Amino acid sequence: MLKKNEEYVVEIIDNGFQGEGIAKIEGITVFIDKAIKGEKIKIKILKVQTNFAYGKIIEILEKSENRISNEDCTTYKRCGGCNLRHIKYEETLNIKKAIVENCLYKALKRNVKVNNVIGMEKPLFYRNKLQYPVGVDKDVKPVMGVYSSRTHDIIPTNECFIQNKECQIIANDIFEFIKENGIKPYNEKTLKGTVRHIVIRIGVTTGEVLVTLVLNDNKFKKDKELVEFLVKKHKNIKSIVKNFNTKNTNVILGDKTEVIYGDGYIYDILGDYKFKISPLSFYQVNPIQTEILYNTAIKYVGAGLDSPQNKIALDLYCGIGTIGIFASKYFKKVYGIEIVKQAIEDAKENARINNINNIEFFAGDVEELLPKIIEKEKIKPDVVFVDPPRKGLDKKTIDVLKELEPSRIIYISCNPATFARDVSLLEEEYDIREVQPVDMFPYTSHVECVAVL
Numbered sequence: 001m002l003k004k005n006e007e008y009v010v011e012i013i014d015n016g017f018q019g020e021g022i023a024k025i026e027g028i029t030v031f032i033d034k035a036i037k038g039e040k041i042k043i044k045i046l047k048v049q050t051n052f053a054y055g056k057i058i059e060i061l062e063k064s065e066n067r068i069s070n071e072d073c074t075t076y077k078r079c080g081g082c083n084l085r086h087i088k089y090e091e092t093l094n095i096k097k098a099i100v101e102n103c104l105y106k107a108l109k110r111n112v113k114v115n116n117v118i119g120m121e122k123p124l125f126y127r128n129k130l131q132y133p134v135g136v137d138k139d140v141k142p143v144m145g146v147y148s149s150r151t152h153d154i155i156p157t158n159e160c161f162i163q164n165k166e167c168q169i170i171a172n173d174i175f176e177f178i179k180e181n182g183i184k185p186y187n188e189k190t191l192k193g194t195v196r197h198i199v200i201r202i203g204v205t206t207g208e209v210l211v212t213l214v215l216n217d218n219k220f221k222k223d224k225e226l227v228e229f230l231v232k233k234h235k236n237i238k239s240i241v242k243n244f245n246t247k248n249t250n251v252i253l254g255d256k257t258e259v260i261y262g263d264g265y266i267y268d269i270l271g272d273y274k275f276k277i278s279p280l281s282f283y284q285v286n287p288i289q290t291e292i293l294y295n296t297a298i299k300y301v302g303a304g305l306d307s308p309q310n311k312i313a314l315d316l317y318c319g320i321g322t323i324g325i326f327a328s329k330y331f332k333k334v335y336g337i338e339i340v341k342q343a344i345e346d347a348k349e350n351a352r353i354n355n356i357n358n359i360e361f362f363a364g365d366v367e368e369l370l371p372k373i374i375e376k377e378k379i380k381p382d383v384v385f386v387d388p389p390r391k392g393l394d395k396k397t398i399d400v401l402k403e404l405e406p407s408r409i410i411y412i413s414c415n416p417a418t419f420a421r422d423v424s425l426l427e428e429e430y431d432i433r434e435v436q437p438v439d440m441f442p443y444t445s446h447v448e449c450v451a452v453l
């Protein structure tokens with residue numbers, strides 16, 4: 001019988017969904033943070049549940065050849081972000097492929113082929129969006145950085161190896177400004193204080209920067225001083241906005257935004273297209289891999305579909321219209337649906353600035369709006385792109401897809417578990433022809449997939 005605090009020597013037989021090592025002791029599965037398949041490790045048991053337990057590394061007795069040093073990152077040991085950063089990059093791609101395969105093999109009756117994960121040549125500083133909480137430490141002093149793993153303690157962070165470097169420098173400057181001007185950070189315990197988050201987005205191709213200061217109240221009165229200080233120092237800043245979020249929630253942005261400098265948005269370029277991005281709109285965080293992802297999705301349209309130029313496509317969960325716009329030249333007409341109104345406004349503007357006239361966008365919940373639009377516009381789509389949030393598709397949308405019978409569905413997913421669940425519900429009607437994982441989030445345990453059904 002496993003006991004808390006007891007020590008064992010184990011062989012790591014696999015890596016799990018979060019990249020954690022997996023061992024078996026007396027038939028019980030033990031999850032060990034930061035252990036690698038093939039290693040022999042002395043562990044201490046931290047917690048025992050009915051069928052599984054958690055352990056932590058005491059000593060690595062036999063090291064995996066895939067283990068690398070990560071001493072350069074000062075937050076790594078506590079931050080939950082890059083939980084594969086102790087593993088060689090190539091091997092992290094193998095782990096991610098196995099995660100996708102495991103999800104699909106468990107959910108599906110038929111076997112499907114999962115391609116090797118497309119990785120990055122330089123998997124560092126890739127994020128175009130920084131979002132750091134601002135709060136107080138245990139001495140109630142201001143702190144800005146990343147949350148420590150599984151908690152809301154903020155680890156001071158002035159360098160992060162996956163963030164765009166310019167965004168990081170701007171964040172550091174804003175934090176200094178906040179401290180120097182005595183502006184109160186938000187305190188999650190008392191729900192008081194002003195600054196909750198610093199969000200910085202950069203169009204990596206255009207270089208344009210959008211700064212969003214997320215506030216809990218209207219006590220921030222230094223708009224002019226902040227603008228002067230930042231814009232003088234950082235010529236790439238195109239806009240600065242205040243966003244108000246007064247709810248006790250983990251959601252970062254509130255609904256209300258006030259522009260204090262510039263136009264309230266930036267542009268970026270992906271492939272042949274220019275995109276307007278507003279503070280509340282979704283935009284993929286790794287532009288290099290996004291182009292690969294979208295081009296793979298477009299390639300899947302061509303494969304085996306006769307003259308797509310005469311065909312109709314749907315872009316469900318379309319954000320600012322990126323996939324639909326990439327696809328537009330291959331179709332007679334494309335319809336996009338997205339729940340965030342500001343994103344739909346961006347999408348319409350994006351169609352206009354790219355001279356695309358065969359695309360139409362609708363704001364609303366896919367679950368409710370899709371059946372209505374299909375009926376009203378008498379749409380019979382040949383291809384449907386879906387790119388839902390992590391929770392995947394809802395049952396009603398899957399049923400509508402089955403009724404519509406598009407000749408192909410191109411499913412883009414950031415969560416292999418819900419992706420596998422959803423395609424298993426379409427397995428009777430569709431072949432899952434190809435699954436291509438793309439490493440959008442290097443060194444984290446997240447993996448994106450694009451599949452053609």
Ligand SMILES: C[S@@+](CC[C@H](N)C(=O)[O-])C[C@H]1O[C@@H](n2cnc3c(N)ncnc32)[C@H](O)[C@@H]1O
Nearest residue numbers: 282284317318319338339340365366387388389
């Ligand atoms: C993973 S993002 C994909 C966006 C876009 N396809 C892209 O590549 O940039 C998912 C999008 O779905 C939107 N969304 C979430 N729930 C939705 C719903 N029920 N109906 C419509 N859109 C939704 C989000 O606002 C977000 O823009």
